[in-house]
Amino acid sequence: MSRPPLPPFDAETAAIKTRLAEDAWNSRDPEKVALAYTPDSQWRNRETFVRGRQEIVSFLVRKWAREHEYRLIKEVWAFRENRIAVRFAYEWHDEEGRWFRSYGNENWEFDESGLMRRRIASINDLTIDVGARLFHWPQGRRPDDHPGLSDLGL
Template identity: 70%
Template sequence: MTHEPRRPFPPFTRESAAEKVRLAEDGWNSRDPEKVALAYTVDSQWRNRAEFANGYEEIVSFLTRKWNRELDYRLIKELWAFDGNRIAVRFAYEYHDDSGNWFRAYGNENWEFGDDGLMHHRYACINELPIKASERLFHWPLGRRPDGHPGLSDLGL
């Protein structure tokens, strides 16, 4: 599997870090594990909650399991901080399980990139909150969040 360099490249400016965050959000909202995994180095190391994934195959497997459980998944990411080749992000996503129970997950990620713009380390801390369907805030059609849709700060999250 060839992982092509991904713009923007470090060192990040506020604008390029925000662009990197939005590109990551767009990728994850595609819910395509193989496409998403191409944004990471072939030996990328992840900590996601209490699960660890190392390398392309484990990342694809993790994401496949995730999106098979987390149905109608919609995500918003927001830049928190950046420095050099690192970006800190906060995010929230909504989904339901196969019993129709809705959840909103809140989290923070720390990312570290190589010169090629591929992420080689991802550390995620996530908490979930059961919500009622009527409490959902993310209502766009599945896929990319529309440009005019409010972000996390706009939604008071």
């Protein structure tokens, strides 16, 4: 199974790979997201360690059961050969209606087929007022004309 673009990455292919990841995560479809990772992919997500596609699916099911109206923007920070570093922000609310903006960084490593074999994520949550929200597109893929993180000053 191949998931283009394939390494080694340049500025254009790193940006494409990042947008494809953002689109998949904004789908909130755990099975779809998991297909971008190797069967034995290793994650560190905050304090949680995940290994393999089935654990990825289980992790995402739990995540999106807690994080309602999830909307994510990713941006390339750096790239080299088969690695991409991204920064991201996403907005969501909990069951009590409290809104959050979560900020983070991810380090990605890909195999030769373009599947991610390692994902290391560091994330911090900030409580925000509903009026401070910046991600207002309908649930799903971020529209092409919606500002990115740098454009929003994040």
